[in-house]
Amino acid sequence: MRHHAILPAPHLKQARLQMIEQGIDPRADIDRRVAQSWQRSFLAGLSPRGQTECEDNLSASNLLHARDFNHDLISHSEPVIEYLFEQVKHSHSMVILADAQGVLMHTLGDLDFLSKADRVALKCGASWAENQRGTNAIGTALAECNEIEIHGAEHYLEPNEFLTCAAAPILSAQGQLMGILDISGDHRSRHPHTLGLVSTAAQMIENSMVLSSGQHQVLLQLHTRAEGIGSVAQAVLAFSEDGYLVGANRKALSLLQLQYADMRAVHWSQLFESSFEQMLTQQLRQASSSTALRTKRSLDLFAQIHPNSLMHRFQTVHSFASRQAKTPSTTVDQQWQSALDKACRVIDKGIPLLVVGESGVGKEVFANAVHNGSVRADRNFVAVNCAAIPEHLIEAELFGYVAGAFTGASRQGSQGRIREAHCGTLFLDEIGDMPLALQTRLLRVLQERQITPLGSSTAIAVDFNLICATHRPLKQRVSQGLFREDLFYRINGLQLALPSLRERSDFAPLCSRILRELAPHQQLYIAPELMGALRQFAWPGNLRQLHHCLRTAVALLEHDETCIDWQHLAGDLLQDLGRQVSGQSVCEKQELKGELQSASSSTTPALFEAEEGEQAIHNLRALSLQMIEQALVATNGNVSAAARRLGISRQTMYRKMQERQG
Ligand SMILES: Nc1ncnc2c1ncn2[C@@H]1O[C@H](COP(=O)(O)OP(=O)(O)OP(=O)(O)O)[C@@H](O)[C@H]1O
Structure with missing residues (x-):
């Protein structure tokens, strides 16, 4: 908790005036944060004589929208604000909740004080951002992303000097600044414990948000x-x-x-x-x-x-959690998670699942996870890729055959994949590629729940959960006469679409997980700048491609290296990354150039044409600087927050900022 010594009002006013009129830095006895805030207010073009109506004040209807937008923050804060007001009631003060832009969303206060506050627009809908109202607890706490007390003449605008205010930021569970909690009152009723009270109350709101x-x-x-x-x-x-x-x-x-x-x-x-x-x-x-x-x-x-x-x-x-031991398909992506939840809810009710998604998104891995979450988890999971088996063999492969059923058949015969799946799960991948004649036989098996192996006349009962998958538009194939409509409805009990890697929200955790699977005894990580570029990549081969990329990178690591960087990527991927200019990678021109060259000599003979490489480097560098710019704007110039946002160190951030200026 930082309380600072409150200096006499004439002393503060004089220092502020000297700063504005003569450009003299405020004296050392003035709290550094207050002095810096005065300078920011001055640079924002504000005059201490002040104003009460600002551009950023919201109209009644915009206030309603803003309150809707901040609904969660407000609902978690309201009980705390009431509690807080109980503590400060009858002390000529009010409790305020402002949003992340400094606009007042909710106020509760002593009536006599509310009318005074109204005169300086300390009311709902008004913006108390520093660039609108100069130094004040709400705006300065926002700018500093820290708790602060602003008393009397420390306020930049003279009309606000009758106030004493203490404010603390409210952060989300992911560190996002959600709003500001503040107690403002008449400067004559300042209490040294107010800042502590506000800060504890802000923590109560944060806890309530995390817990819900x-x-x-x-x-x-x-x-x-x-x-x-x-x-x-x-x-x-x-x-x-x-x-x-x-x-x-x-x-x-x-x-x-x-x-x-x-x-x-x-x-x-x-x-x-x-x-x-x-x-x-x-x-x-x-x-x-x-x-x-x-x-x-x-x-x-x-x-x-x-x-x-x-x-x-x-x-x-x-x-x-127990399924995790059996399957690598762990995820924190919402779409995948929700598909898995739905699938697990219906699979034991005998409803066939149809999993759709681009090639390599993990349809088989998904089907396996569903099997492991079903009551049949201890029985077989049998996966058949209908596109990978030659057409003349697929029948025997699926339905089995008796000894000597056809030329080249094994002497013992074969029970077939469908019977292998008895009591377990049958996964038919690329079902859209199944030949029409076989579709008819499969349909019969699904209707009758029994199977007759090739060369036999005896039907055998089978019982399995069915999951089919395809990357083809199956309905279109039905209308083209390539897929039986009755089979389509038979296998489509519930359709689940898996997201492509581009659409997933869990890229970084997914990478860490794959790295843990690939090298369980090492703590490997990806250099933040490379991670930025990989995250932006289109990944046409989805998880399969990512998996291969990381497998290659792990193989290229020296035995004492733990950080995967540009030089550990396969040449063709480097080339694709270089071409893709929509990415947000942040890389040093020389470093990337060197790495592209060394990758070119060690992994792929014909990599970059010199000009193409130069252009890619130029684009990546421009993008990197643009990202720095955006991150700084988004964090109001807070370098640490901007660096955190980009996943780079503060040192690197400063280096990039210098580069931007140069
Ligand atoms: N959750 C995951 N974690 C790590 N790697 C995964 C994951 N899911 C898939 N993969 C990787 O992607 C590869 C392809 O997965 P899978 O065969 O399940 O995809 P698919 O969608 O069925 O592909 P296709 O349509 O080509 O048959 C896997 O062999 C594995 O290397």
Whole structure:
């Protein structure tokens, strides 16, 4: 908590005036943050004589839209604002909630003070951003993204000097600035505890927001003492169902030495000694009491899963967690997750699934995950690629045959893939490529639930769950007469579309996961600048291509290297990345050039034409600078926040900024 010494009003006014009229830097005894805010206000063209109506004040209808937009923030804040007002009632003050632009969304205050506040437009719809109102607690807390108290003549605009204000930012579980909580009052009733009160209340709002976050999350409450769980001082972490960190309050970040940039990249297993599954199982048994949990840094904590992660969610999480052991198809992508949830809900009811999506999006991996989540998980999962088997063999492959059924048949005969799937799951990949004659036979098997092997006249009962997949527009093939309409309806109990890699929201966690699978005993990571370029790439081959790219990169790492960078990419991919100018990669001209050249000599003989390479480098560099610009604008010039946003270090950020100026 930073309280600063409040200097006498004449002293402050004189310093401010000297700064404005003579360009003299405010004296050292003036709080640095206040002095910097005066300078920003001056540069924004504001005059201390002030104004009350600003360009950024919202009309009544725009205020309604803004309140709708900030609905979550407001609903979590309202009870806290009421509680806060109870604490400061009758002290000539008011409690204020502003949005992330500094526009006042909600106010609650003593009537006598509200009318005074109204005179300086301290009311709903008014903007108190620093560039509109000069130095003030709301605007300056926004600019600094930190709590601050602004008292009396520290305000830049003279009409606001009767105020004393304390404000604290409210951050989302992912570190996004959501709004500002403030207590403003008559400067004669300043209380040194107000800033602490506001700051605690802002934490209460943050906790409430984290604890109500997405239904696909496991919320973990932590404290060094068992009694601390549930208190405002508790740490709260949100994990995806497969154990990735997806949200946290600030207490949790400082307790576990984490940063917001770690979201979706850090896994439970990197934080705690015991496994995610152990914790879930333990909490399932005794949900109402806390469990001891030791961090990897040997810190002993008490932990409890928050009841918002409802018991039925636990069951899902639990079974999902145990499925992880069998399948790599873990994900934090919403579309994939929702498809998996739907599939798992219907598969045991005998409803056939039709999985559609581009080639390589992981349709088979998905089908396997559905099988592992079904009651048939302990039986066979049989995958048949209808496009990969020669037409004349596919019948025998699927339906089986008796000994000597045809020339070249095995002497023992074969039971066929469909019978192998008995009691388990049959996955027919590329069903759209199945020859028409075979479609008729398959339809009969699905209708009659029995099979007659080639060369036999005896029908054998079969029972399996059916999942089909295709990357072809099946309906179109039906209208072209290439696919039987009755079969289409028979296999299409529920259609699920899997997202292409471009559409997925979990690119970074997906990469970390694949790297963990490829090199389980190493902690590998991708250089942030390369990650930016890969994230922007179109990935026509989807997960299959990404998997190959990372496999090659891992193979090219020296034995003591843990960071994958440009030089570890295969030449053809480098070439495609270079050509693609829509990416947001950030790379040094010389570095990239060198790497392109060395990749060209070591991996692909004919790589870049010199001119093409130069152009690509130029484009990438321009894009990199453009991104720096955008990140700085988005974070109001806050270098650390902008660097975090881009996933690069502050040092690199400063270097890029110099480059931008040069
Ligand atoms: N969740 C995943 N994690 C890691 N790698 C994956 C994942 N899903 C798929 N892959 C990679 O992509 C490859 C292709 O997956 P899969 O065969 O399931 O895709 P598909 O959509 O069925 O492709 P196609 O349409 O060409 O048959 C896998 O062999 C694997 O290398």
